[in-house]
Amino acid sequence: MEKKILHQKSIEFKEEKNFVKAQSFYLKKDWDSTLVYSMKQLSICKNKSLAEYCHYFRGASFYYKKLYKEAEKEFLLTSNSFQLSSIKNFILGASILESRDYNKALFYFKLSELLSIKSNNIECLTDAYNGIGTTYIFLKQFDKAEKYLLKNLQLNKKTKNEDRTCTSYMNLANLYYEQYKDDLAIFYFKKSYETSKNVKAFDKKRDASKNMAVVEENRNNYKEALTYRKESEKWQDSLNNQNKVWALADYEKKYAVAQKQKQISVLKIENKLKDTQRNTMFYSVLGLLSLLIGGVYVYGQKVKNAKIILSQKVRLDELNATKDQLFSIVSHDLRSSVNALKNSNTKLTNSLQTKNYSELNQLLNQNSVIANGAYSLLDNLLHWALLQTKQLYFHKDSVHLFSIVQQIEYNYKSLLIDKAITFENTVSKNDFIFVDLDSLKIILRNLLDNAIKFSHENGKISIYTIETNTNFCQLVIQDTGLGMDQNTIANLLEDSEALAKKGNSEIIGTGLGIQLCKQMAKKNGGSLTIESELNKGTKMILSLPKTEQNG
The missing domain is CATH 1.25.40.10 (Tetratricopeptide repeat domain)
Incomplete structure (x- = not known):
């Protein structure tokens, strides 16, 4: 109607x-x-x-x-x-x-x-x-x-x-x-x-x-609950993929509009230059002074255009460097994941033929871990690229911190159960922070995912807040896992938008998730610090602004 x-x-x-x-x-x-x-x-x-x-x-x-x-x-x-x-x-x-x-x-x-x-x-x-x-x-x-x-x-x-x-x-x-x-x-x-x-x-x-x-x-x-939960996660993945396709289409549309506007700007500049040349010829009959003024004007326009072109070239070089870096990460890490999945599937086929069901269950879990790792990498790459190109929308609002941590814990409950990890949420129920909700969820998902990945079986993960008298709330994600040395911490916390490998060990990964967390925390007016020792676990300390009435 x-x-x-x-x-x-x-x-x-x-x-x-x-x-x-x-x-x-x-x-x-x-x-x-x-x-x-x-x-x-x-x-x-x-x-x-x-x-x-x-x-x-x-x-x-x-x-x-x-x-x-x-x-x-x-x-x-x-x-x-x-x-x-x-x-x-x-x-x-x-x-x-x-x-x-x-x-x-x-x-x-x-x-x-x-x-x-x-x-x-x-x-x-x-x-x-x-x-x-x-x-x-x-x-x-x-x-x-x-x-x-x-x-x-x-x-x-x-x-x-x-x-x-x-x-x-x-x-x-x-x-x-x-x-x-x-x-x-x-x-x-x-x-x-x-x-x-x-x-x-x-x-x-x-x-x-x-x-x-x-x-x-x-x-x-x-058992039935796990089946439904896996189905729910499958539809969530489909929804995420659909949203990414829409986001990419929207980005391509904006890029096409920008290119068209650029062409219009070039045509305007060309028309302006032609007008200048015609005016110069017309006023040349007025004498040498008018000709000199016209020449200075044309020269100024050329200098201005040259500066614009130079700044555009510098920006284009930066974008190309970022693109090359993204391709490098994708080609290395996704190739590793796909190769691991390929080898695991070969073993899976052999196990099916030999009816080795104990190894079959292990391989299925391994495939799930590899697929989840590849998906997390792609998801982080998308958000990181949107952040670098200033396409990510931020809307700050008052958020109840305990409830959000509880939601994130619920999403990772199956992974915690698989590794028999004890999870403890002692975040104060009185804390409200003033942040963008979507970016906060991305930060917490990455930090909890890392804590699970680097924890031993039967380990423990704790999330709690530290009371301070400042206008900031300190949220700590602590695990009893592998930990890291001071050089690795320094590389991760280096003030740079570029990505960096955190080491040679395959489990360590690209460092993209931490870079994304650090930049999103900064975007929300907060910060991320790390305390860790090898084989003694890690503390990720997230500092975010409190809501005024809670401060």
Whole structure:
């Protein structure tokens, strides 16, 4: 319904180029471009109806960019008679829900429900039911939540929308889980899992299998739980790969635009030089003084252009050096991983033929370790490259440190169990830090992954905070593993953006993860230090700024 109405409006206002572009970018989900062209249209707009659609575009764009206050402001600039008010009120309610103003959010969700019924917008009506039910969960009014979530499920089943039906089952399961009605919760978790098999969205498949893993763990069925958890990790890997493909496509698009803008700039400079030459010839009749001034101007332009070209060459050389370094790491480390995987698979084939099942299990675990190492290297390379080219988005916010450490521990639980490593999380539950959440998770994943990799079996890993009177929180990741000498520590902490090998031992790796952690900590206004001795373990000390009210 939304696409149909917007298409009609683009035809109706086809002379308004900025509006047509804003509408096109909105349908493509290019939120930044939508914001730019909708603002351009608003700056010259005299038509009230057209202005309302621009505010609608901006409100939706801010919502999907997680700027909820700005989204609310834009939506409130539209009237109650706006043609897409049912959708507008739903997104407005969702924005307010993010601010924890539950009663206000409920008001807009119910308004969206009434308008959806009036306009027969079934898709928006299902969203409204879901929004109302979710809000009632937050308000602890579980009977009302159940009523609307069941309506949501019935409508999705009626329209045979598998994606939305999968989400409906999951929402109902969470509702009953919140009330400790485990039988009903498990029933709907299973329904969600079965339905997820028919959907294409990797995130729904991941969440459904992850929920089943938790269900089986709670029932002490660890073998089944492990199967579901591995499936969840498989879908997470697929989702990561999909995101990387999208990120690469977006980078290529930006590169193409930059190249086009560069060509335009060159043409402008060429036209400017031609204009200068024509002016010089024209004013030459005025005498030697005019000719001298024109010559000085042309010379200044050439010097300026030469400086620009020289600076571009220096930057290009730096980028080429970085590219060569990346190729060197990829060719060396991935070749080593692939070769190890190849040899291991050969042994695996021989074990299958000889039915040596004890060695077969060992080789399978070895293959898993090699594959995980190669994946971690590729993931770190992507983030490091984005960081070097300033493509990584940072948004700082207040973060509860204990909860994030707990999440990271949960992700690595299977690896800790495999090596029989004791894990201890004694991070203070009162600590809040002001950082970018995504980059913090990358740092903690790398540090915990290293701690597991360099720990002996039956070792111990501890994560704790050190109380200080400063505005910084000190988080320590301590292991009882291999440790490192002072030369290795000095190389890792050297103030350089270049990558460096940490030694000849194959287990040591590239040092890329530590370099990435160090640069991301610096980007968040913090620092990373290392304390270690050979064969006595390692302490990775991460210092990050506290949230003001916690400082």
